[in-house]
Amino acid sequence: MLSHFAFTAIAFVVALGILITIHEFGHFWVARRMGVRVLRFSIGFGPALWRRVGKDGTEYVLAAIPLGGYVKMLDEREAPVDEADLGDAFNRKPLSARAAIVAAGPMANFLLAIAAYWLVGLIGTTGIAPLVGEPQPGTPAAAAGFVNEDRITSVNGKAVATWTDARIAILDAAMQNDAGSMRIGVETAQGAVVERHLDIDPALVLKVRGDPLAGIGFDAWRPHQPPVFGEVLDDGAAARAGIVEGDRVMAIDGEPIGSFGEVVERVVPAAGQTLAMTLERDGQEIIVDVTPEAVTVNGESRGRIGVIETHSAAAWEKARVTVRYGVLDSLGQAVVRTWEMTALTVRMLAKLVTGQAAIENLSGPLTIAQVAGQTAAVGIDHYIGFIALISISLAVLNLLPIPILDGGHLVYFALEAITGRPPSERVQMIGQQLGMLLLGALMMLAFYNDIGRLLQ
Structure with missing residues (x-):
């Protein structure tokens, strides 16, 4: 039997391996289609654990540190290139081709998210129904008239089927609506369908670390459990x-x-x-x-x-819900889900930058590893959904206009398109140094938050 630590580590490494491989394969595949010679395709950094040179001349490497990867292409800026091979060099390709190669990594992650959500929709996922427990007195939920066993059916007209859906919808609504007024569709325990108006300060949602519903007074319904x-x-x-x-x-x-x-x-x-x-x-x-x-x-x-309380499976049956779609419906849901989660991620980043959301919400590899283990333990559907969510986060992160990231390169290409020439090497070098400094600071903050969560 695997220990909890080993299980979590394996779940994390497998998820990270899938995400990195798909991202780098996006760069690799488009580079090859654009006629660029790929010298090395590496998953991981550091010493090589395995390597092989393919018939295409590309060196394929699996390295010891699984926290990233890279695609090394023929490029005059990195090493001298024979005149006969100049046509295969990345830097000699048209601007549109170079931009397509750089953008292909994040795009591959978006496609992975769609594929993952599509698969989850096909196999079905079991979650907790959005049944409300007794709201905490004096909270917005209590003021809006919510009572025990109310089932949330929609948020601002958007249908929700699980507590996860409800959390995401309420968080998204709070970020889009500074006034903080939400229309919550509810089915009462008696079967009546009503609409409750929830008036909140968005900061109650955005400043809370962990569960975004905690500041509103919502708690998931729990069956009566004996004090054992x-x-x-x-x-x-x-x-x-x-x-x-x-x-x-x-x-x-x-x-x-x-x-x-x-x-x-x-x-x-x-x-x-x-x-x-x-x-x-x-x-x-x-x-x-x-x-x-x-x-x-x-x-x-x-x-x-x-x-930990004892659990009665029969008592919890009322709170379980399974969501499953057909082939085409699942694909449509996957595209919509990917778009919604991308928009939510971008909005959350904007709120973090402007200080409207708690910086403690920023998570690093330790938290990601912990969630990887938790979702894998719950079931394959939750684990695949986790991979989809992290794939979206990775895509958005890489598209940020920060030098050394894909988004930073795309900014350079945009400047080249406007001015007719690429930024000078000095400008690019300064940009890289600033980008590394910024990413280093973000990583340190994320690790600090991770350690704080573990200590809590």
């Missing part, structure tokens, strides 16, 4: 207090407890405070003192004791 502890984490407060799997909570500080939700309600606001828990174990009642640890969630300190 499932897994007890080894390094948690519960384990140190002597709590074991199967313990049933009868009371906390003398107050009777009837559900796991009531346990959560008592523990969350009690960080650093000692709670007297009355437990039933093997027919006997015992009392243990447990002190919830303080953890930061969405910028707020919350108590945690390190236990």
Whole structure:
């Protein structure tokens, strides 16, 4: 049985390998079609683990560090080129051909996302239905009249089928509407179809780290679960207090407890405070003192004791929903989904740059690896969907007008088209240095955020 770390690492490397290979193959394929000689096609950086020279003369390399890749083309700017081979050099090709080669990498990632979403639509994906739990008092959700077991059916007229759809739609609506007014279609527990108007400050969504619905007061509906502890984490407060799997909570500080939700309600606001828990174990009642640890969630300190509730599959059946499409419908949905997620990514980047969204939302490789492992554990449909989303992010990132990225090269080509000559080598060198500095700073910030999440 693979350890959790090994499983996560494999899921991350496989996803990254697919994304990088498709991106670099886009550059490679178009370069070959444009008559450019490709000297090396490398997946990864550093020492070569495997290499082979193909019949086409290209050296294919699999390198040790799987955090990128590159396509090395014949180019006079990098090394002397024989006069007979000048026609195969990248720098001698027309501007349109060079631009097509550079743009092909991000375009390949967009196509990968469409293919992945199409496949998910065909095989079907199981998610959590957008059923609302009891809204937190004093929040926009409570003010709008949401009650327990309301099912969200649409956001501003756009149909949603799962909690993931609802989160994305609300986040997107918040970024597009500074006034923060949303029309939420709802089917009540009694079967009535109504529309609720949700008035929010977009900052409640954009400034929240993690779940964008937390600031609105939305929480997913949960079935009634008995106050019985499932897994007890080894390094948690519960384990140190002597709590074991199967313990049933009868009371906390003398107050009777009837559900796991009531346990959560008592523990969350009690960080650093000692709670007297009355437990039933093997027919006997015992009392243990447990002190919830303080953890930061969405910028707020919350108590945690390190236990997981027991789950009843039958109780959760009501909240499960499976979404599946036919061949053509799935393709249409895939194109629309890719477009929507691309637009959402661009808007989020704009909000990050302008300070309207929390910079803590920026994620690095550690968070991506963690999500890769989580989605792979849930199911192949979620894992493929994760690859699609990261592929879109990679495409958008590479199209940013930053020197050393594909987008930076396209900016240079645009200047060349306007002025009739490429930017000077000095300008390009300064641009590369600035680009490396900017990307380095972004990577450091992303790593800082990743480490912060792990510590939380």
